[in-house]
Amino acid sequence: MKKIVKFGGSSLANAEQFQKVGEIIRSDESRRYVVPSAPGKRFDGDTKVTDLLYKCYNTAVEGEDFIPILQEIKGRYYEIIRGLNLDLSLEDEFAQIEADFKAQAGTDYAASRGEFLNGKVMAAYLGYEFVDAADVIRFDKNGNLDAEKTDRLLSKKLAKCEHAVIPGFYGAGEDGKVKTFSRGGSDVTGSLVAKAIKADLYENWTDVSGFLVTDPRYMGATVLHEDAIFPVRKEGIPINIKNTNRPEDKGTFIVESTCKKPKFTITGIAGKKGFCSINIEKSMMNSEVGFGRKVLQVFEDQGISFEHVPSGIDTMTVYVHQDEFEEKEQQVIAGIHRAVQPDFVEMESDLALIAVVGRGMKSTRGTAGRIFSALAHANVNVKMIDQGSSELNIIIGVENRDFETAVKAIYDIFVITQI
């Protein structure tokens, strides 16, 4: 049995958390490969080491004195090292980082040092081999993960290691320069390692006991980086989300399929505020070949990603992130006029999208009916409805100000009334 264990920043924020992690790893011999994040927040209002590194590097690039911030970062690691009674010096590493910051080695390099240093501490603490992610995780010349090369390098290297610590979040490009994944990317590293070693299980340790039906922060998806799903899914390796502070809790299992019956019709409600909708009307648009592509090309040309595109017979609506869109609004509108000569273009801002998901929704009569009657009773006006034909999710657009009320109303009708 081989398990890969990934620990998030809050699980490694201080020596006390490190000790919990040490106990977890030592209590199960199959936990042989460890992927750490950088130290996270120790308390509310604290700053993650990764954020300090970004700030420190920006200060260096602006030609200002970055040494005090680097000292603060160093303090965070020495607090852990002392708390664990480790005989470990990071002086050489910090001297190198200082020189590299002066030489402007790049933002990705800077951010990656949080995981790099934490990997060194973790390896010393566990007595495991340290494997630098820059040697085994590779990106291609376009900056995308080179999955094949990574798998080859990782499996070759780890075949020789009984136990290893591989820092999360970064790798290197073809030019050898360090490159990171997007924020929260240590989850992806964990998944790549799991695939490479053909693990039986990928345990992802964090500060919640799995996915909640609806996260109180309404951003349930932040529990796991979405790109972490794909590498293990193809291999049939389950992911188990576990809580470092409550290791006895079973957590959530993410699996390809299961015959277990879900407890509730819905599995989760997630959503986000801060969208704009651009509604394009043109009669007979449904018979105009290439209409959708031309509209979306305008967004692509402006470097704006779209979130959602519901369409009717002669309307098409594009949902985009308000902060990405606002600056480029007029160029986009002009572009749409040029590209497809619409009858009308209308915009609306301050919208929220809510996704209701669940296997139990498939072939269950009345799910949509229950959702919308709950929203009507809660006095929420629904601006947009979309159900994919998989029947596994329903996306609803509401105004930002109705967001919390809407999520609560849906939660109540499917969960509270069923308990």
Ligand code: ASP
């Ligand atoms: N430390 C990085 C971040 O804060 C990556 C990670 O924790 O996964 O985003």
